[in-house]
Amino acid sequence: MSREHIFKSSLGKKLVMGITGLFLxxxxxxxxxxxxxxxxxxxxxxxxxxxxxxxxNFFIRVMEVVLFAGIFTHxxxxxxxxxxxxxxxxxxxxxxxxxxxxxxxxxxGILGSLLLIFFVVHWANFWVPTKIAVYTNQEHxxxxxxxxxxxxxxxxxxxxxxxxxxxxxxxxGFPSAFQTLGLNNKKYTPIxxxxxxxxxxxxCTLFALxxxxxxxxLIK
Amino acid sequence: MSHENMNLTLKxxxxxxxxxxxxxxxHQVKEVSPDMSFLEMFDVLNxxxxxxxxxxxxxxxxxxxxxxxxxSMFIDGRPHGPVKGVTTCQLHMRSFKDGDxxxxxxxxxxxxxxVKDLAVNRSAFDRIIAAGGFVSVNTGNSKDANNILIxxxxxxxxxxxxxxxxxxxxxxxxxxxxxxxxxxxxxxxLALLPQGQVERENRVLGMVxxxxxxxxxxxxxxxxxxxxxxxxxxxxxxxRMNREYVAASAKKKD
Ligand code: SF4
Ligand code: FES
Numbered sequence: 001m002s003r004e005h006i007f008k009s010s011l012g013k014k015l016v017m018g019i020t021g022l023f024l025x026x027x028x029x030x031x032x033x034x035x036x037x038x039x040x041x042x043x044x045x046x047x048x049x050x051x052x053x054x055x056x057n058f059f060i061r062v063m064e065v066v067l068f069a070g071i072f073t074h075x076x077x078x079x080x081x082x083x084x085x086x087x088x089x090x091x092x093x094x095x096x097x098x099x100x101x102x103x104x105x106x107x108x109g110i111l112g113s114l115l116l117i118f119f120v121v122h123w124a125n126f127w128v129p130t131k132i133a134v135y136t137n138q139e140h141x142x143x144x145x146x147x148x149x150x151x152x153x154x155x156x157x158x159x160x161x162x163x164x165x166x167x168x169x170x171x172x173g174f175p176s177a178f179q180t181l182g183l184n185n186k187k188y189t190p191i192x193x194x195x196x197x198x199x200x201x202x203x204c205t206l207f208a209l210x211x212x213x214x215x216x217x218l219i220k
Numbered sequence: 221m222s223h224e225n226m227n228l229t230l231k232x233x234x235x236x237x238x239x240x241x242x243x244x245x246x247h248q249v250k251e252v253s254p255d256m257s258f259l260e261m262f263d264v265l266n267x268x269x270x271x272x273x274x275x276x277x278x279x280x281x282x283x284x285x286x287x288x289x290x291x292s293m294f295i296d297g298r299p300h301g302p303v304k305g306v307t308t309c310q311l312h313m314r315s316f317k318d319g320d321x322x323x324x325x326x327x328x329x330x331x332x333x334x335v336k337d338l339a340v341n342r343s344a345f346d347r348i349i350a351a352g353g354f355v356s357v358n359t360g361n362s363k364d365a366n367n368i369l370i371x372x373x374x375x376x377x378x379x380x381x382x383x384x385x386x387x388x389x390x391x392x393x394x395x396x397x398x399x400x401x402x403x404x405x406x407x408x409x410l411a412l413l414p415q416g417q418v419e420r421e422n423r424v425l426g427m428v429x430x431x432x433x434x435x436x437x438x439x440x441x442x443x444x445x446x447x448x449x450x451x452x453x454x455x456x457x458x459x460r461m462n463r464e465y466v467a468a469s470a471k472k473k474d
Contacts, residue, residue: 009429085440089395095325097297097298100298100443105441172441180441185456186456189456
């Protein structure tokens with residue numbers, strides 16, 4: 001058996017999911033932290049400074065590539081696992097129960113797909129215009145852009161659906177990643193589950209507050 | 221929960237052989253005693269089918285005391301039925317009420333083909349065991365039991381993992397048809413003990429490779445297996461198997 005088995009095997013595929021998942025979880029902390037600067041309510045001065053730094057820092061640029069690689073690896077690997085798992089149960093049961101699992105644990109594929117659709121909108125809203133500005137050497141006011149996007153109730157709705165999907169995705173994904181990486185015992189698992197829930201709810205509440213407060217005109 | 225006899229409607233999966241296209245068959249079972257086990261209720265039904273000159277319903281069973289793991293029945297959407305921590309043979313009719321309609325299906329997994337009706341072929345599990353679920357033993361005189369000291373908590377964990385009876389309920393209930401609870405229990409029970417160290421790495425690599433080859437799915441940590449396992453095998457075992465697998469892959473020389 002050669003060493004590459006680790007990426008081809010069922011356990012190896014899950015490891016990739018866990019590692020990329022934890023990486024994305026870390027990224028979200030940075031993302032929510034930077035964006036939370038709008039809550040300084042200083043007309044976007046602090047936020048735009050941070051955004052400008054992020055858009056021009058070399059290390060952050062490299063991490064951006066890693067980030068996209070992480071997202072796509074996570075999504076493609078999930079698709080492969082799902083297809084494989086469908087084959088493992090070719091004939092469905094006539095009667096099934098939903099008492100033994102959480103709905104969001106069963107629905108990670110749907111939640112993930114919703115997130116991917118949301119990302120397309122999200123990138124079109126912010127990432128693409130920022131890139132264009134950076135490469136054409138124009139000044140870019142991300143804060144003003146946020147205000148324009150979140151003045152539109154349709155976008156506010158889409159962002160809220162995205163954030164709720166994210167929250168449930170994290171509620172399952174956070175403790176699962178540790179389980180997959182081999183950390184599960186009576187001492188740490190209850191703590192990890194709690195930490196995961198706090199993380200998911202805190203990050204998602206912060207994200208959700210951004211479109212809401214901007215739409216309501218609370219952030220000027 | 222009544223103590224009176226009850227009348228039930230059974231919808232049972234019938235399938236002539238592995239390749240036949242099965243279908244549900246409905247049977248009325250009358251005067252079922254609440255003290256009967258689920259399998260005894262099937263015995264009564266089969267007796268009647270035989271006297272009527274019909275083909276009795278094939279189902280697996282052996283010990284009828286919850287230790288062999290043969291009695292695979294998917295009852296009303298749950299492996300081994302609605303009661304937690306029991307096998308079908310230990311499920312009693314007092315868990316049902318008069319007038320209930322009960323749907324009984326075979327385990328559904330690509331790796332467990334239906335042999336006939338409710339009986340499935342679980343030899344995939346045997347091949348996984350043969351791929352590493354054993355220890356090498358020294359022949360010769362028997363040793364003093366206290367020669368090898370084992371810490372109590374490790375012995376407990378090993379013993380809890382060893383409670384797995386290989387029934388396949390974990391595979392049956394998992395939406396991914398994953399066998400990881402079973403395999404991890406078998407990996408754990410030996411990895412935790414000094415006697416299991418010699419084959420430790422080859423065991424987990426071999427058993428996981430065989431598990432994949434048999435066509436079982438991949439764990440997505442829904443936790444259904446842990447809820448439905450009649451022996452209370454915990455997800456901690458899967459985490460342990462994951463650790464074992466990474467460590468063994470790293471140590472492997474080729
Ligand atoms: S882990 Fe539990 S459900 Fe799975 S085979 Fe063993 S005893 Fe049965
Ligand atoms: S018949 Fe042996 S466990 Fe049920």
